[in-house]
Amino acid sequence: MPLLILISSIVFLITSFIYVQFSSPPSGDEPHYLIISQTLLKYHSLNVMLDYSNGDYHAFYPYTIDPHLSYGAHGQLMPLHSIGAPILWLLPFYVLGRLGAVFFISLLSILIIVNIYKLLITMNIGATYAFVVSMAYAIASPVYLYSHLTFIEPVGALICIYVLRKILQKERTLTEVIVSSLLLSILPWVHIRFAYFELVLFFALLFRIYEQNQLKHFKYYACLLLPVTISFLAYEIYTYSFWGTLNPGAIEMNDIHHNSSPFAAAPFNAMLGIFLDQQYGFLINFPIFILLFPGIFLAIKNHCTRYNLLMLILTVPYILLFASINNWTGGWSPPARLIFVLLPLYSFYLASALQQINSLFACLVVAATTLYGLTYNILSLSPALNSFNSPTGYNRTILHLQLFNFRLTDILPSMFLANQASLFVLWVVIFAGLSGSLILSQRLKRWPAVPHDHH
Numbered sequence: 274m275p276l277l278i279l280i281s282s283i284v285f286l287i288t289s290f291i292y293v294q295f296s297s298p299p300s301g302d303e304p305h306y307l308i309i310s311q312t313l314l315k316y317h318s319l320n321v322m323l324d325y326s327n328g329d330y331h332a333f334y335p336y337t338i339d340p341h342l343s344y345g346a347h348g349q350l351m352p353l354h355s356i357g358a359p360i361l362w363l364l365p366f367y368v369l370g371r372l373g374a375v376f377f378i379s380l381l382s383i384l385i386i387v388n389i390y391k392l393l394i395t396m397n398i399g400a401t402y403a404f405v406v407s408m409a410y411a412i413a414s415p416v417y418l419y420s421h422l423t424f425i426e427p428v429g430a431l432i433c434i435y436v437l438r439k440i441l442q443k444e445r446t447l448t449e450v451i452v453s454s455l456l457l458s459i460l461p462w463v464h465i466r467f468a469y470f471e472l473v474l475f476f477a478l479l480f481r482i483y484e485q486n487q488l489k490h491f492k493y494y495a496c497l498l499l500p501v502t503i504s505f506l507a508y509e510i511y512t513y514s515f516w517g518t519l520n521p522g523a524i525e526m527n528d529i530h531h532n533s534s535p536f537a538a539a540p541f542n543a544m545l546g547i548f549l550d551q552q553y554g555f556l557i558n559f560p561i562f563i564l565l566f567p568g569i570f571l572a573i574k575n576h577c578t579r580y581n582l583l584m585l586i587l588t589v590p591y592i593l594l595f596a597s598i599n600n601w602t603g604g605w606s607p608p609a610r611l612i613f614v615l616l617p618l619y620s621f622y623l624a625s626a627l628q629q630i631n632s633l634f635a636c637l638v639v640a641a642t643t644l645y646g647l648t649y650n651i652l653s654l655s656p657a658l659n660s661f662n663s664p665t666g667y668n669r670t671i672l673h674l675q676l677f678n679f680r681l682t683d684i685l686p687s688m689f690l691a692n693q694a695s696l697f698v699l700w701v702v703i704f705a706g707l708s709g710s711l712i713l714s715q716r717l718k719r720w721p722a723v724p725h726d727h728h
Contacts, residue, residue, distance in 0.1 A: 274387065274390055274391075276404075277386060277387070277390055277404060277407055277408065277411070278383065278386075278387060280408065280411065281382070281383045281386045281387075281411045282383055284411065284412060284417065285379040285382050285383055285411075285417070285420040285421070286376065286379050288379075288417070288420065288421050288654065289372070289375045289376060289378075289379045289420065289421040290372070291654075292375075292421040292654060293371055293372045293375050293421070294372070296654060296655060296657060297657040297658050297659075298333070298334055298335060298336070298657070298658075299333060299334055299371060299422075299423060300605065300658050300661055301424075301604060301605040301606050301661060302341070302354060302424065302604070302606070303422060303423045303424065304330060304333065304334040304338060305321075305338075305341040305352070305353065305354055306354055306358055306359050306374075306423050306424075306425070307330070307333055307334075307359070307366070307371055307374060307423060308321050308324045308325065308329075308330050308352075309321060309352050309354065309356055309359035310359040310360075310362065310363050310366045310374065311324055311329055311330065311332070311366070312324045312329075312352075313359065313360070313363060314363065314366070314367055315329060319351055319352060319356065319515070320349065320350055320351075321340070321341075321342065321350070321351075321352045322340060322342060322350040325338070325340040325342075332370060332371075333370055333371035341353035341354060345515045345516055345517070346513075346514075346515060346516050346517025346518070347517070349515075351515060351516075355425065355462065355463055355464045355465070356462065357425070357428070357459060357461075357462030357463035357464070358423075358425045358428050358463050360462070361377070361428065361459075361463075362374040362377040362378070362423070365377045371423070374423050375421055375422070375423060378419070378420060378421070378422065378423055378424075378427050378428075379420050379421065381427045381428060381431045382416055382417075382419070382420035382427055384431050384435075385410075385416055385427065385430055385431050385434060385617050386407050386410060386411045386416065388431065388434045388435050388438055388617070389406070389407045389410055389434065389617050389620045390403050390404065390407040391438055392434060392437065392438045392441070392620060392621065393406060393407070393620060393621060393624045395438060395441055395442055396441060396580070396621050396624075396625075398621070398624040398625065398628055399628060402624050402627050402628040403624060405624075405627065405639065406620055406623050406624040406627060407620070408643075409561045409623070409639065409642075409643045409646070410561075410616075410617065410620060412643065412646070412647045412650065413559060413561050413642065413643040413644075413645070413646025413647045413649075413650065414559050414561060414562075414616065414646060415555065415559060415607065415608065415609040415613050415616065416430075416616075416617070417647075417650045418607050418608070418609075418650055418653060418660055419607065419613060422607070422660075424606070424610065425463050425464055426610060426611075426613040426614055427613075428459075428463050429460060429463055429464070429467045429470065429613075429614040430613060430614045430615075430616070430617050432456040432457065432459060432460055432467075432470075433470050433474065433587075433614055433615075433617070433618060434617045434618055435452075435453070435456060436453045436456060436457060436474045436478060437474065437583070437618055439453050439478065439481075440474065440477045440478050440481050440583070441579075441580065444485055445478075445481070445482065445485065445493075447492065447493060447496055450478075450482065450493055450496045450497050451496045451500070453478055453497070454475075454496060454497045454498070454499070454500040454501050455500045457471045457474060457475055457478075457500075457501055458471075458500045458501045458503070458504030458505070459504070461504075461505075461508055461521060462504070462508065465521055465522050466591075466594065466595065467614070468521065468522075469590065469591055469594070470587065470591070470614065471501070473583075473586055473587055474587075475497070475501060477583055478497060479494075479497060482494065482497060508521060509521065534598065535594050535595070535597050535598055536593075536597045537597060537598055537599055538597055538598065538599055539597070540592070540593050540596035540597040540601075542688060543595075543596035543597070543601035543688075544592060544596045545688070545697060546601065546602075546688040547592065547596065547601070547609075547611075547612055549686050549697060549700050549701070550602075550686065550687055550688045550689075551666075551667070551668045551671075551682060551685035551686060551687050552602070552608065552662040552664065552665075552666070552667070552668045552669075552687065552689070553602045553603070553608050553609065553610070553662065553664075553688075554608060554609070555608060555609035555612055555613075555616065556704065557685060557686070557700065558608045558609070558646075558649055558668070558670075559608075559609070559642075559646045559649070560641075560642040560645055560646065561623070561639070561642040561643055561646050562616070562619070562623070563638065563642060563704060563707050563708060563711070564622065564623040564626040564627060564638075564639070564711070565619055565622050565623060565626075566704070566705075566708040567626040567630065567708050567711045567712045568619075568621070568622025568623055568624075568625050568626035569581075569622055570708075570712060571625055571626055571629050571630075571712075572621070572622060572625055575625075577621075577625075580621060584618065584619070587615065587618065588615055591615065592612070595611045602662075602664060604663075605661055605662070605663050606661060606662070607653065607660040607661060607662070608662070608668075626711065627639060629715065630711055630712070630714060630715045631715070632711075632714040632715060633714075634710065634711065634714040635711055635714060638707065638711060649670060649671065652670050652671065652674075653670045664688070664689040665689065666687040666689040666690035667682045667687070668682055668685070671685075684696070685700070686699075686700055
């Protein structure tokens with residue numbers, strides 16, 4: 274694990290420094306989150322219009338910006354976005370400005386990778402396979418892509434994978450329960466759509482505490498319940514004071530779908546796009562996740578019931594929630610924004626598939642897809658804002674790449690162009706065929722088994 278920490282630290286922190294100092298200004302929702310931090314520090318207020326009007330944001334954003342505002346309960350101007358993340362990175366922002374906030378996200382990204390590795394070891398994945406999959410996440414997944422941006426998704430992802438790891442452990446200490454509860458209590462403040470994860474993970478952890486202690490040692494229950502309860506009450510006071518409602522969801526989700534709401538549209542096309550759209554799909558841009566499907570198949574076959582059930586409960590309602598809003602892409606942003614929180618939780622499926630299949634073909638697939646994902650992440654760094662997309666139908670990062678005299682963007686599917694059905698069918702067949710081939714390759718001549726050493 275020290276090598277994993279060293280590599281991910283070097284990659285994330287150096288990339289962040291170069292990206293902020295020499296490459297791209299913040300974009301999308303990034304500057305608006307930073308403006309909340311700046312307003313809190315300079316004006317000791319949530320009236321971000323003071324910052325917009327006085328142009329304070331020019332310290333990190335060189336252009337004129339359209340304010341992201343909402344009206345509060347008393348007609349006061351309030352930030353459109355959640356205040357949780359800007360408060361979390363307030364101190365590093367105070368010290369280093371935008372670079373401090375980005376370094377904060379880089380640190381969280383390193384911790385995501387560390388928690389992926391620890392989760393895999395907890396679930397009896399060999400250390401070699403755990404390292405390979407963790408490294409693939411570090412360099413060939415959206416974790417790298419978001420590690421130098423000030424989006425909120427890495428905050429949610431780290432909290433979810435840490436608490437999941439504690440749920441899946443055989444036993445939990447009192448300190449681990451307290452930390453888990455404190456982290457869960459942060460989620461609604463970061464974004465109200467994360468409150469769903471808080472709810473599911475809270476009850477899963479409560480059940481595991483009950484299994485461990487039965488109706489004894491009530492301090493475990495108290496340590497789980499108190500931080501979450503206090504935070505919920507504080508959030509209710511905040512929403513009522515500033516927004517005039519006790520409905521915690523009434524003021525949120527606006528920064529994603531703008532005047533839309535969940536279940537406003539049929540989710541089926543968006544669900545396909547989440548996987549395969551060339552601008553926003555996570556599978557098409559980070560094909561290391563091809564291992565997800567044989568991993569799920571093998572996990573069902575091997576009766577990993579609790580993990581499978583928890584993933585099902587976490588995944589299906591959440592995807593339906595954001596796939597049924599008009600702006601399921603997350604707006605002007607890099608790929609996989611809204612699904613990002615779940616991707617580290619799926620690492621067991623990838624590692625389990627790799628460990629059980631253990632064939633030459635599987636190794637070649639992992640090598641090729643990791644190389645593609647790494648290439649995509651590197652290409653996204655330059656020119657400025659190359660990682661961001663708006664729904665034009667053409668992925669900006671790979672727009673100039675060609676394959677056999679065809680532009681890559683012409684052979685990858687898009688939800689935003691006409692006559693794409695045949696391309697979607699083609700890529701569904703390609704990924705289904707690869708998944709099936711990976712499973713079948715398990716029966717072929719295997720590599721010598723890698724010892725399941727644990728670090």
